[in-house]
Amino acid sequence: MVLPFPHGEMCLSILDSVLYGLLVYDGDRVSFANRKAVSILGYEDQEAIVGRPLLDLIHPDDRAVLWERIPNAAARHTVVGEERLLKKDGSSALVDIEIFPMKPDGSGKSLMFLRDISMRKRAEESHWESEKKYWQLFNSMGDGAFISGTIRSDMPNRISEINDSFCRMLGFSREDLVGRPVIDMVDSSSRDEAEGMFDRLLDEGELLLTLNLLRKDGRTFPAELSARVIPLWDYPVVMTVVRDLSDKVRASSRVRFAEKRYESLFDNLVDAMSLNEIMTDEEGKPWNYRLLEVNRAYETLTGMGREELVGKTALELFPGEDFLLFDLYHSIATSGESKRFVHSSIEKGTVWDMVVFSPEEGQFALLIRDITEERRLERLIRQTEKLRSLGELTGGIANDFLAYFQAVSGYGETLREDSSDPSARVIGSRIIDVSERALSLIRKLLAFSKKGDVDFCPVDVHDVLLKLRGLFSHGFEEGPEVELYLKAPIGRVLGDEGQLYNAFMNLMLNAKEADPEGDAVTVHTGFARLGEESCGELLGEPSPGDFIRISVEDHGSGIGRSDLSRIMEPFFSTKKNSIGMGLPEVFGIVRSHGGGLSIETEERKGTTVSLFLPLFKEEYGGSSFEGFDSVLEDSGRSREFKPVRIVCSLEESLLGHRPRESRLALEEMVDRGELSLGNAERIGLMIAEYRFEEALGLLNEEGGE
Numbered sequence: 001m002v003l004p005f006p007h008g009e010m011c012l013s014i015l016d017s018v019l020y021g022l023l024v025y026d027g028d029r030v031s032f033a034n035r036k037a038v039s040i041l042g043y044e045d046q047e048a049i050v051g052r053p054l055l056d057l058i059h060p061d062d063r064a065v066l067w068e069r070i071p072n073a074a075a076r077h078t079v080v081g082e083e084r085l086l087k088k089d090g091s092s093a094l095v096d097i098e099i100f101p102m103k104p105d106g107s108g109k110s111l112m113f114l115r116d117i118s119m120r121k122r123a124e125e126s127h128w129e130s131e132k133k134y135w136q137l138f139n140s141m142g143d144g145a146f147i148s149g150t151i152r153s154d155m156p157n158r159i160s161e162i163n164d165s166f167c168r169m170l171g172f173s174r175e176d177l178v179g180r181p182v183i184d185m186v187d188s189s190s191r192d193e194a195e196g197m198f199d200r201l202l203d204e205g206e207l208l209l210t211l212n213l214l215r216k217d218g219r220t221f222p223a224e225l226s227a228r229v230i231p232l233w234d235y236p237v238v239m240t241v242v243r244d245l246s247d248k249v250r251a252s253s254r255v256r257f258a259e260k261r262y263e264s265l266f267d268n269l270v271d272a273m274s275l276n277e278i279m280t281d282e283e284g285k286p287w288n289y290r291l292l293e294v295n296r297a298y299e300t301l302t303g304m305g306r307e308e309l310v311g312k313t314a315l316e317l318f319p320g321e322d323f324l325l326f327d328l329y330h331s332i333a334t335s336g337e338s339k340r341f342v343h344s345s346i347e348k349g350t351v352w353d354m355v356v357f358s359p360e361e362g363q364f365a366l367l368i369r370d371i372t373e374e375r376r377l378e379r380l381i382r383q384t385e386k387l388r389s390l391g392e393l394t395g396g397i398a399n400d401f402l403a404y405f406q407a408v409s410g411y412g413e414t415l416r417e418d419s420s421d422p423s424a425r426v427i428g429s430r431i432i433d434v435s436e437r438a439l440s441l442i443r444k445l446l447a448f449s450k451k452g453d454v455d456f457c458p459v460d461v462h463d464v465l466l467k468l469r470g471l472f473s474h475g476f477e478e479g480p481e482v483e484l485y486l487k488a489p490i491g492r493v494l495g496d497e498g499q500l501y502n503a504f505m506n507l508m509l510n511a512k513e514a515d516p517e518g519d520a521v522t523v524h525t526g527f528a529r530l531g532e533e534s535c536g537e538l539l540g541e542p543s544p545g546d547f548i549r550i551s552v553e554d555h556g557s558g559i560g561r562s563d564l565s566r567i568m569e570p571f572f573s574t575k576k577n578s579i580g581m582g583l584p585e586v587f588g589i590v591r592s593h594g595g596g597l598s599i600e601t602e603e604r605k606g607t608t609v610s611l612f613l614p615l616f617k618e619e620y621g622g623s624s625f626e627g628f629d630s631v632l633e634d635s636g637r638s639r640e641f642k643p644v645r646i647v648c649s650l651e652e653s654l655l656g657h658r659p660r661e662s663r664l665a666l667e668e669m670v671d672r673g674e675l676s677l678g679n680a681e682r683i684g685l686m687i688a689e690y691r692f693e694e695a696l697g698l699l700n701e702e703g704g705e
Helices: 008-017 035-041 060-075 118-130 132-139 164-170 188-195 197-204 246-268 296-302 324-335 372-418 422-449 461-475 497-514 532-536 582-592 650-655 659-672 677-688 692-704
Strands: 021-026 029-033 078-086 092-101 110-116 144-148 159-162 206-214 220-232 235-244 272-280 286-294 339-345 350-357 363-370 457-460 481-486 492-495 520-530 545-554 596-602 606-614
Touching: 021 035, 029 035, 035 078, 035 092, 035 110, 060 078, 092 118, 144 164, 164 206, 164 235, 188 197, 188 206, 197 206, 197 220, 220 246, 272 296, 272 324, 286 324, 296 363, 324 339, 324 350, 324 363, 350 372, 372 422, 457 461, 457 497, 461 481, 461 497, 461 520, 461 545, 492 497, 492 606, 497 520, 497 545, 497 582, 497 606, 582 596, 582 606
Parallel strands: 481 520
Antiparallel strands: 021 029, 021 110, 078 092, 092 110, 144 159, 144 235, 206 220, 220 235, 272 286, 272 363, 339 350, 350 363, 457 492, 520 545, 545 606, 596 606
């Protein structure tokens, strides 16, 4: 064989030792073949190939295409790629072909390199067969998945494989997506984040992010992408699993809505509520609890803000908390049971209806309703019913005894007047005296039961109080004085003056006895407009309307809680020498006048008893009294009013024996500075006692000064 290379045998030895097949051809015929080329084509020696047409060595199915490319390839270095050659036995050999021209100008002979890839292809096919199940798994995944072929940031990352789930997710066919850049599937709102995705993959090897992807119909949806760089057939590719988050986002939205609704319900509950975490010691015994959450009602109940409560322990916030409750809370927090009970605090004077339950182990929730006022009203209703029953009972008995003692008194009077025996007349007087005391008690009982004879006519409450002040000023040398603050714009009511006199006197006497060492007992009057709610809080059940309020206040020891519920009962008294008919009589009188009564007391500080009597409408015509003192409404607000003034001559009023006009004119003169306050009080006392001439004399003295 004539060698186409210089240096003969040495060159042949080198060419035969290379791992690639080498063919030298000139025009259309083979002029040289090394041993590897002979082996690839299935021949025994080189002579069987040399001199043969090159076309004979190409697989018949590929000759036409490949033969057109060979002349062009001979002119310059060309990688032809994978092609099939025809072996001696008629089978095909799969090779990579690369052609080099032996002269720079491309003329003459060319060198063809043959790299046998048959074994690699068989290995790939075997590998592919063995991995079919994995591809089937890839294609049957519930989540979307795709493979993209490159991760170079300077080249578009195109989809090379995609599963059915991802096709359905986007609404595209497989043919629509394979070969397209990944970025085409990303919505504009997420493109900035997606464009940096592959650079991060180069650094980190895997990536998890959430993007908005585009469906075929233009709609977007949130998706979670889990991307990872993996080797596939010795090439690095990106495997991305896509999960549609639409349902999760909707569920999350529903959860957020439910949480917001729960928070709204929790925060707007009328009842106070707190979520708490139980705290135990090393032995597992409960010793404290921590507040995790509270609502607005709980803040109102405790008088503390959320920032002051949440995160703090019960012992920090409520040092006086009942330790016995900790065991109960711990039991509920660990067992999951619930319990309802009423908790009363004597120290705070509160009554709470409490429900305790466990939302999860180790925690308990407190639902608290403050029923202090509810219980107070219940006691008030029970007391009113009790007093009504007592009134009916005592009224029936008192009427019978009234008739008996009137008869006994008549017999005593007959004995005293008609008997000639002095001792009999003394006995008659004693009978009359005892009968009168019994009749007085019976009249008190009748007043309490509202069954006595009552002669109603217009009565000025202020006049009655001024008379009483005169009585107390001159009739009691010891004890506190009575101070009157008559600020009601009008004081006329429809009632029995004698009964009202007795009622006010009873209250003043009680006040003086409650604080015998005190400086003064104060009596205030004011205008009150009461609605149904305010009327319902009074003893006596008055109807809504306009009232004059008479409040008698002392600074004594107050009334104990245990006695407060019984002080209106006939014959109940906390004083040794009392028959216990003072307040019951007052209550009966007020009730018979269509009014109501309230008691405010605090131990060691004093008591205020307030009477509410309906104003005589024909007297004032239902005026609004804008500008006068203390209008009380259901809202609980009060407005400051100026005292009423009627300009008239005090002297003329005194001469005409008109006490009310005199008193009002007296106030006017004090306001103008025409009369000193001291002398005004003295004149006022004289007017109250109908000592008009003395009052006129003192007025003239004042004028002379």
